[in-house]
Structures are given as structure tokens and as C-alpha cells.
Amino acid sequence: MFLNPSKLGLSREVPSLKDFMLKQPMMRRVIIALLPILAFSILNFGWKVLINTLVSTGVCFFIEYVFERMKKKKISEAVFVTGLLVGLILPPSTPLWIVAVASGIGIFFGKEVFGGFGRNVFNPAMVGRAFVYVSFPLYLTAKWNLPVFPNGFKYWLSPELTTGATPLEVLKSGELLKRLDLFFGNISGSSGETAKWLIVAAAFYLILTKTASWKIILSTVGSMMGLTLILQLPGIVNYNVFDAVLSGGVLFAAVFMATDPISAPRKEAAKWLYGLIIGVSATIIRTFSLFSEGIMFGVLIGNTFAPLLDVMVSSRSGKK
């Protein structure tokens, strides 16, 4: 493919074939970090979340299997990460067929057409979500479920919140949110993103095991807070910067999606710029557009520039 990063003349260690086995314990750690979040989400929203995740993982696994069989290669463990992520970034009430479409499109157009594991330009889970988000806005933006923690195991799906505003809409309208509720996940939202304390814990685990890049997480979240602070000056936004980061899928996406080692840049300096692009575009989109959350587009925009940032950084250091 013309976007294949390995053809851009970089000595980047594309994690394919050669260090195929090396990369996979990394993916296993991401799965481990995601499981508590999945468990919390089940307690928060009901068993439907588990079924969503099973469907998405199943579809991803199946498509990957078909493609890898054609190429006579092994299935990467990363496909389970993608499957889990797709299940967790959709609202709990998403119909199962939409979950299947999201995972199918994500793994097919986001990963397999580029040549499978290690070659994808975009984060497959985000590709899938973006596709269904644009296709079926009614199901993805209008139906949010109330949290019932810790009684979720009694429910198939927690009662639907039909009239109330989501935290992000509350944020936009300028009312105050209960910060503790935000932090402990006592809010409506997509399945996996509500429990901020678990995401923070997962972030520490992933950083300490050197699975995720702290630079990307820090620059994404930091640039978002910074831009929100700047936007406060002329009074364009009037909410707290911590509320800005704690509401919506920002933390989840920064920890699990932006740090995806394949679609993120490899060079250390490029990672700062990459996070900056994600944070800034996410803030701009959530503040000035009709979409209530911008981190999804932010990550995809960041992915687009990742190979370019690598080239930029390496040509810079070559001149010196």
C-alpha cells in the first residue's frame, strides 16, 4: 500500500512478522488492563455489555481468521484488543447488529485491507466506531443508559435514560457536574469509558509495564486541558479543565486508542506532537462542532499524521 510506513524510508521497527511473537505479550497486557473495565461496565450497565463485547470480539476474530488463512499466517492477539475496544466504546444499548457492523468494518477497512497486523494506518476500533457513528447517529448519540452500579448483574440492560442530558451535553450547557460521580463512573456513557478511576489505574499499569507510551497519554490529555484553559479566557467555554478531561471518552481513548503502538508514531519526539494533534483537534471538535465528543475524530486525525510526524522528526535529526 502507498501508506505502508515501512516504505517511507524509515528505519522504524514495524512490529510485523519478525518480532511477531515479541509484540504479543504487549497486547495481552492491554487485554488484562481492559478486563476490570469490562467487569465494572457489566456491573454498571448490565449483561448487555458483555454480549456486545463477545459479539464484537467474535466478528473481529472471524474476519481476521479468514484473512490470515488466505495469507497462511497466524492470527495476532491484537484482534482481541480491537474486539474488546469496539465493544467498550459503543453505548451499552447499541443494537447487536450495529456492534457487528462496527467491528466488521473496523477490522476489515481499518486493518485487513492494509495488510493485517502491523500495517494498519488507523486504529481499527476507531474506524469501526466512526463508521457506525456517522451511519446510525440515532443509536449512537441519543440512547444512553443510567448507571446502576453495583446492581448491573441483575439486569440485562440498565433502564434507559431517555430525557436526561449526557455529561458532555451538561458540560456544554455550562452546568456543574459532580466530579466524584465522573471519576467513579456513576454516569451514563459508552460502556467502557465511565470508570475513570479504573482507566487511570490501567494507565499506570500499562505505563509501568512499558506497554503504553506515557508521552502520548500526557500530551493528549495535557494539550486538551491546555486548549480548554485558553478557550476559557475569551469565555468560549466555561467549564473546569478537569471536568473537560473527566467527561466523555477522552481518558479511555488517550490510554487505549491513541497509544496503539501500530497506528501511533515510533519516534519519541513525534509522540509529543501526535498527542498534541489529538488533544487539540478533539477539543476543537467538541467545542465548535455539532458532535458532542471529538476524541474519536481526534485519534483518527492523529493516526493520519503519525507516519508524517515520524518522517518529519527523523529528517530533522538527520540534518543536525
Next chain:
Amino acid sequence: MNGKDEQISALFKRTLFFENPVVIQILGICSALAVTNRLINTAIMAIGLTLVTALSSLTISAIRNLIPRRIRMMVQVLVIASYVIVFDLILKAYLPAISAALGPYVGLIITNCIIMGRAEAYAQSHPPLSAFLDGLGSGLGYSMVLMIVAFVRELLGFGTLFGVKVTPESFVNWTIMIMAPSAFFVLSIVLWIFKSFRTGTK
């Protein structure tokens, strides 16, 4: 200048399949993205392009020995533009609604690479009748691909075919299929199928 014309069946096999202008030569992609959200618009566009390609190939081939080489491009564009204007005026007079829906794309047939390509690559060096058939075949090859893309897009995007509802009430429209980006998805899959089929037969 090959004196012997290829068989008609071989010609159509070539223009529709082995050298399909859209999926093999990747020409005429802009209009393939722009007009394929409804089958009826696509059909009109396809008819227009097929007629223009066939007739301009015929005309250019008929006068090919009279055109000085250095200005042949200008003459070709002039011929193509005349036919496009005729088609555009007919459309405006008899199908004003579809003409409005297609917007500038009828006029943009002039710039469609397929027509120029056939004029340059074939009509310049072949007798009128085979040039006409070649243009016709190329136009049909274009039409076939566009109709496939439009079929998928209208079915998923509106739940209809030629404006007739064919899906059950519970069907949810795929909003993205109405937008231009979806044409990239559908067209690329069609292209993939064609190419793998082609390498399979060769």
C-alpha cells in the same frame, strides 16, 4: 493501425471486463463518487456518458485524417463538448428534476477521462464503426460498475431501489451510504472483486 478489427464479442469482453474503464483503468472516478447515491440518477448519467463516448468516438474517428496532429486535443474536446451540450439540453427539457439532481456533473462529462482516453487511444487510429463500438463498450463498462455501486448505496442508504421501497419497515438507513465517502468503500470492494476475478481468469 491494425487493419483487422477485433471480433465484436472480444471487443465487448475487453471494454466491459479486461480493460473496464472504471475498475481496471481507474478512470471517471469523480463522477462515480458523485452520482451513485440513487440508481435513477446513475442510470441517466450512465446513458449520457455511453452515448457521448460512442458518438464522439465515431465522429473523431470519421474526421481523424482531417485533424492536424498538433491541435487534435482541442478538436476532440470540441466534438465531445458538442455532444455533452446536446445531452444536457435534452435532459433539461425533458427530465428537469434529474437534471437538477445531477447538477454540474452532466456538464462535467466533457472532462471525463474515459471519453478523452478512448478518443486518444482508439478512435484516432481505428475506423469509425469499430471506434463507435469501442466507445459504446467503454461507456457500458462504466455504466455497469456505476450501477453496481449505486445499487449497494441506494439499497443501504435509502432502503429503496429506483425509488421503490424494498426493505422491511424495521430497516435502518445507513446514513453514511448517502454521503460521498461511502462510494470509496463500495467502489474499492467492486474493484477488488473485479481484479481478483480477472487475475483468476488470466
